[in-house]
Amino acid sequence: MSIFHGLSAFPITPADEHGEVDTDGVMRLTAHLSANGVDSIGLLGSTGTYAYLSRAERRRATSAAIKAVGGKTPLIVGIGTLRTDEARYLACDAAAEGADGLLMAPVSYTPLTQEEAFQHYVAVAEATSLPLCIYNNPTTTHFSFGRNLLERLAEIPNIVAVKMPAPAEGMVTQELAELRDSPIGKFVIGYSGDWIATEALLAGCDGWFSVLGGFLPRLAKAMVTAAQEGDVSTARQYQQVLEPMWALFREFGSLRVAYAATNLLGLSAAQPPRPLLPLAASDQNRVSEALRACREIMAE
Template sequence: MSIFHGLSAFPITPANEHGVVDTEGVMRLTAHLSVKGVDSIGLLGSTGTYAYLSRTERCRAIRAAVKTTPLIVGIGTLRTDDAQNLARDAAAEGADGLLMAPVSYTPLTQEEAYQHYKAVAEVTSLPLCIYNNPSTTHFSFSRDLLEQLADLPNIAAVKMPAPTEGTVAQELAALRSSPVGKLAIGYSGDWIAAEALLAGSDGWFSVLGGFLPKLAKAMVTAAHESDARAVNQYQQVLEPMWALFREFGSLRVAYAAINLLELSSAQPPRPILPLTSQDRRRVEEALKACTAL
């Protein structure tokens, strides 16, 4: 089975105010996720604030991560040659797979994105997941582009956001009936997790899994057992958490939750500010509902 199947948990990357990674903190967080049975760990994803870390610090984070669970490492960056180097670094430090978003300052064309992925895929033997994250990158993959990328060696998966039109089930069926269907197709945007899991998505790329891995894993297991009632019960309990994700962005909520759970005392990289004490209390209430399950 592909490493892009099942629950991929995305933790924060604890670091100080100068962007120096807390390697002991990375080890603790990834060990916690591994013990809880996640299917893979998504290190240096958006929740892992990859864009705020230097190449050296990214390497230190990968080196520190526990390798007893498959490790998917984010290699998104502006320049193609830098992304190639990050792919080489990840492989050298023991990663099992790669995740790459089309990061840009000047908006990319479809052809530019294709050439970017092609160039990176050519320098690695690790399976690479396309990170389709238009809310952050402001780049939208056309269906034609996804189909072209699916034919490239080493492109093994795509991480999809919530569909702009129709349901996840409709989009998933359309993707699987196209050349994109040869890829593992997973979804992010945790608030659509229940819909995506019940529609039969291959994977859930989960921020929640980065701090409540036991709950996230239970939700995935229920979906695999076709227990829609249990999945929807989890979804109902998680609704306050999803509301916070939508209001503040999942990154800010993840930092607050991890602090409250005493998994780390790290703060988000500036200029991102931590939640106010009032909003942290809302996160605390949402956590209490989740941990009561």
Template structure:
């Protein structure tokens, strides 16, 4: 199985109120992901609140995760506003033993296509690690076109893309990117639609829920990738209530609270992000899978 395939499980990054990584809690989460059968750890993604964490603490997080993940690779997020910062983060991740990189085109002023292209080329050239394009237009306000992805696929170390679920036909979206970049691994985020993405032939499920429920998520990914729709549907049904809440409220606040409910950390979201209210917490408790 290639690096960017199967289930890539994304844990939260437990932080103190001062923004320091609680490495013991992070190691516990990573060990659970590995024991649950995930194929990789997606560290410092949006679920991992990477943009709220300093360079030094992001490096500490990579080191802790790599030490905890004995048999599966760690894919480290290196997104930053400035290109030089992202290059430095990539080099830090490589030095701490990350197996691959993940990067979104973070911005304040919306980026132009050529700016994104040059940004990715610079970061991809900064290390020998394979890099996964992180397309997250909901936060970055930038949409990757198949034409741009085709250009980026020619960069030797760019190996994969993490796509959001499309608003229309998923199979057509996958086919368009597959035609544009046939050598890239293509995966999706948006947990509620990833069963269908894998059944349609996507290579990877980049999963928020996998960071807390890796055993069931891993089984779901395996069934869908094997084309076993009945088993995939059965396993996906265990997440139905959680998918409903994710679609209504987003996963970030919910998964942090779920980690606290399960006793995996006492960490809260970094301010100014706030937790969920009591009513939503009770709804979340009622739908959490085993």
């Protein structure tokens, strides 16, 4: 089975105000996720603030995570960056440290054309033998993958998966069926946008690329297991309990909430990179209440 199946947990990357990665903190977080049974760890994703870290710091984070998991849990490393040559270097760095797979978003300043994105992915996929997942995240990249582009990329060796964003409400099942019935169906198809995770998992997607999994791995894994076993009632019960958390994700962005939650759980004391600011105390209290409900359902 592909390393992109199941629950891929995306933790924050603890770092100081100068962007120097706290390697001990990375090791604690990734070891925690591995010990709690996630199927893979998505290091240096959007939640991992890859765009705010230098090449050297990304490599230090990757090295620390590799040491922490010790081969017990596949490590997928984000390599998104503006320049194609830099993305190739990042891919090679990740491979050299022992990563199991790669995740790449089409980062840009000048908006990319579909052809430019295609050539970018082809060049980076050729840099290593590691399997590469397309990170389709138009909210942050402002780039939308056309169906034709995804179909072309499905023919490229090493490009084996796609991380899809949340579609319009209630449209996951239809979208997934359409993707499966096209050449894009060659990909392992996973979803992000945690608030639609239950819908996507029950519709039969291959994987959940989860912010929640980065700080509540047991609950996220339980959701995946319930959906895979066809336990619709339990899966929807988890969804209901998580509605306050999803509301916070939508209001503040999942990244800010992930930092607050990770700290409130005692897993870190890191702050988001400036210019991002921590949540206000009153909003952190809301995160704390949402976490309390999550802990209660897992204690039952």
